[in-house]
Amino acid sequence: MNIHEYQGKILFKQAGVKVQDGVHCKTIDDALNAYDSLDSKVVAVKSQIHAGGRGKGSLYDQETDNLVMEGGVKIAFSRDEVEQYARNIIGRKLVTKQTGSSGKIVNNLYVEAGCSIAHEYYLALLVDREAKTILIMASTEGGMDIEEVAEKTPEAIHKIWTHPVDGLNEKDALEMADKLGLDGHSKQDLVSMLESLSRMFIEKDCSMIEINPLVKSDSGDMIALDAKVSFDDNASFRHPWMEEMRDYSEEEEVEIRAHDHGLSYVKLDGNIGCLVNGAGLAMASMDVIKLYGGEPANFLDIGGGATKESITTAFGIILEDENVEGILVNIFGGIIQCDMVARSVIEASNELGLQVPLVVRFSGTNHVEGKEVLDHCDLDVHTSSTLAEAAEKIVNLTRGEE
Amino acid sequence: MSIWIHEESKVLIQGITGKQGTFHGTKMDEYNTNVVGGVTPGKGGQFVELPNKKVPVFNTVSEGLDETGADVSLIYVPARFAAAAIIEAADAFQEKGGGLIVCITEGIPILDMIKAVARVDQCPEVRLIGPNCPGIITPGDVGGCKAGIMPGFIHAKGRIGIVSKSGTLTYEAVAQTMSVGEGQSTCVGIGGDPVNGTGFIDCLDAFENDPQTVAVVMIGEIGGSAEEEAADWVAKNMTKPIVGFVAGSTAPPGKRMGHAGAIISGGKGTAAEKFKAFENAGIYVARDPSEIGNVLVRALKDAGLR
Known part of the structure; x- marks a missing residue:
């Protein structure tokens, strides 16, 4: 979850990080x-x-x-x-x-x-998945596009890591201040800022804090002129205040609705809607559609706990997208049973009045039963046993080719 | 042989009295997996009825290990308690001479996982697989050892090792090996979270040293650089052929594709980069998961194994 700069600065202030009024x-x-x-x-x-x-x-x-x-x-x-x-x-x-x-x-x-600026810096804290702890990254090249700095002059970006259990080591923070060329009370300011931010990162279950620019004022104070803060959604259960900070108008309404039904949905620009179980398989389905010359309209993972209701919701979400000219359902049954998905797909199609071609590929648990259910329904549905065949079929059907 | 678990492995289930724990415990027992008991704090002394037997419930992992001699602990504990469950299992195994922890739970806070992984790393005799993964399976002659949620029946004992970040895509890879008449030695789902236990390189190293495994199928996805690092390791250390696929070629930057870790950020972690790293390391690349079977046959033929 992301928050606005003004909200981030409220948290900074509480944490003891210097900000302007x-x-x-x-x-x-x-x-x-x-x-x-x-x-x-x-x-x-x-x-x-x-x-x-x-x-x-x-x-x-x-x-x-x-x-x-x-x-x-x-x-x-x-x-x-x-x-x-x-x-x-x-x-x-x-x-x-x-x-x-x-x-x-x-x-x-x-x-x-306003603030007098002697120099602009960049500062960020984020989870380093390779080091498996929090990475603090800073640069004297503040105010710039940091991705560009990272690419052109990677040596201008300095890194320290916190200890997974003990947190930030003061020696590392002092070293970071030296690398940024800070001295006197600016150096002390930075060290205390790094301590405050690493504490806040853990206390609030942040996934990223980015300050660009962090500035040194004419009097040597280190001030956060920006605040980009995001939180780990998985930890929201222990932070009821997160809900109050959430600005729903900044999020896609349909993605929120999908999430509320246990679905993971991301809208894309293509014309072939996808309904898949599993994130990896959902991505792979999109990739294969593209390989056969089509364009996926969405990423949609119905998850392992899908029900008739959530599948109907998923179908509805796909069909709301005006660009959708065909739907590919790809299920590899593990916990999910293909025949349950088949019955849900039929019901959802009838309920929503399906007007576009539909290709279903079943594999795994109860795939034979699932295919039987589809073969005996009134719906115009095409079945395939492999993903490649199914993708090719839906791409051809959306082009009006059989 | 196989890697990390074998047909006789004794499996303890943390969270066995919960809905997921009981459901999957039943499926595991049906697959002939040796489920020896479970752990639910406060429910010690109870029993859980599985199709083929009744297994005891213990209050702590330590007690469960003492009573059953389990060498695997499988975690189906809800996300908010899962990291503590991992730490408890790690401490207990470390004390009793080691073991394997498999955490299926999805949605564990990342900072909790940082602490849990740090603890596991302090226990040299303990390995963690997951979290947010389908688990690990070693198919046997009749059923096998299934420590996870994968459908057992799609597997067969064989000589191909499989390692993957994704759940259902692992099943797809299994089906692909079966479609060309190959079974599996062990299949490991390492999970799609940004901070987890066992990684690709651990699995590849174990497969390289496993006499039963002759080739490996490796399935990655966008985000992070684990695939690139694995490819680097493969170029230097791996003698057995590998078939690789990466999901997410069509994923736009900045959008999280279901898994917390599956996100292209700052132009890094794209499928194109990962495929390139695979190719540079001599990995046989399948651009389409439906091609994994055919590419595997080619790899086996090149190695004189078919």
């Missing part, structure tokens, strides 16, 4: 009041969406798609500028490198006191 706004009036309340002539007016690259993004009018403003993060030097920027941001569509061309509507704004 700021106010979360929903309207232009909010933004003006925020400006009045912040004791700062210069403020940053920042679009709040769950995607990076906001500063270099572009804002478009929702209706006309006309460009409204370049840059989703603006520095305002007057009350008038705050008003102008807020007007250009709230309710607009922000397109960044990470949002894709459809962009995201900006419903939230953060107005933050």
Whole structure:
């Protein structure tokens, strides 16, 4: 689960990480009041969406798609500028490198006191799957696209790892400060920031904390000017507050609905809907459709505990997608029984009025019974015994070829 | 031989009185797996009725090991308690001379797994498979040892080792070997979580040293760099032929494909990179899982094994 920058900064403040004063706004009036309340002539007016690259993004009018403003993060030097920027941001569509061309509507704004900047750094904490512990990554090349830095000058990125049980070692934190060329109270600031953030990472079950930029102010303070925080969904049971921080408008409605039914669904751009049991097999099914010249419309794993209800929901979700011109069902029965899936597919198709070709491939538990159920129903359904054959068939059928 | 479990392995089930534990315990018993008992805190002294026998329930793993001499502990404990169950099993096995832990549970918090894996790593005689995996199976002459949720009947005893990150795709690989008349020595599902126990290299190393195994099918998926590291290891150490497939060629970056670990981030972990690493390491590549059987035949022929 991701949260907004303004929420991340509330958590930073609680954890003892230095941030500038700021106010979360929903309207232009909010933004003006925020400006009045912040004791700062210069403020940053920042679009709040769950995607990076906001500063270099572009804002478009929702209706006309006309460009409204370049840059989703603006520095305002007057009350008038705050008003102008807020007007250009709230309710607009922000397109960044990470949002894709459809962009995201900006419903939230953060107005933050300005800050003198002596230098910009990059800092991130994340789970390192190879080292099997938390990795802290920092660079003097802050404010930049860090993936580009990693590619062109990997030596500019410094790494330390926390101990899986004992946490961050102070010696490592001091070493990191040295590598970033910090001294005096900046060095102390960074060490205490790293300690606070690693504690917060564990206490809140984070999966990533990214600060880009982390800045050194003219007076040498280390301040988090950005906050990108995400949490491990698997740990939400011990953090009831996560639900309050969740912004559903930032997530795909259909993916939430799928999740609520035990389905894992990701919408893609193709025309062949897929319904599969197992994440690996679901990915492989998409790959094989592509190999035979088709394009998958989605990733959909119905999971090991699928029921008639969840399969009906899954069918409904696939058919809602206007691009879908055919459906491939691929089940390798283990715990799931193919005949149960067959009956569910028939029922869902009748209920939803299936209009597109359907190819079903069964293997494993009760596949013979499953095929029999399909062979004796009124539905126009094609069956195959292998994935390759099934994929080829559905690709041909969507092209109008038999 | 086979790797890590054999037909006579004694299996203890942590969480045996739960719905999943009882259901899969029954399936394992039907497959002739030697289920010797279970563990559910607070239910020690009870018995669970399986098709072929009645097995005792213990309060702790340690007690269960003392009473049954189990060498495998299979975990079906709910996600929020699963890491503690792994740690308990690791401590108990370490004290009694070692053993294998197989954790099926899906959805364990990643920071819990970091701690659990760190503990297992401190116990040299203990191996962890999983979590979020189908488990491990060694098919025998009649049934076999099935420590997991895979359908037993699709397998047959043979000479191909299988290792995979994914569940149902492992079954697909099994079906592919069967379609060309080959059985399996052992099949290991290592799971799709970012932090887990046994990895590809552990499995490949064990298969390389297992006299029953003559070739290996390896199934990876997008995310992380475990496939690339395995390929590197293969180039230097593996003499037996390997057939490899990677799921997720069509997955877009930044989108998690079901498994917590299956995500292309920062342009890393793509299927294309993994396939390339496989090819560079001399691994026989199947671009389509339906081709695994044919590619395996080619690999066996090249090695003079068919």
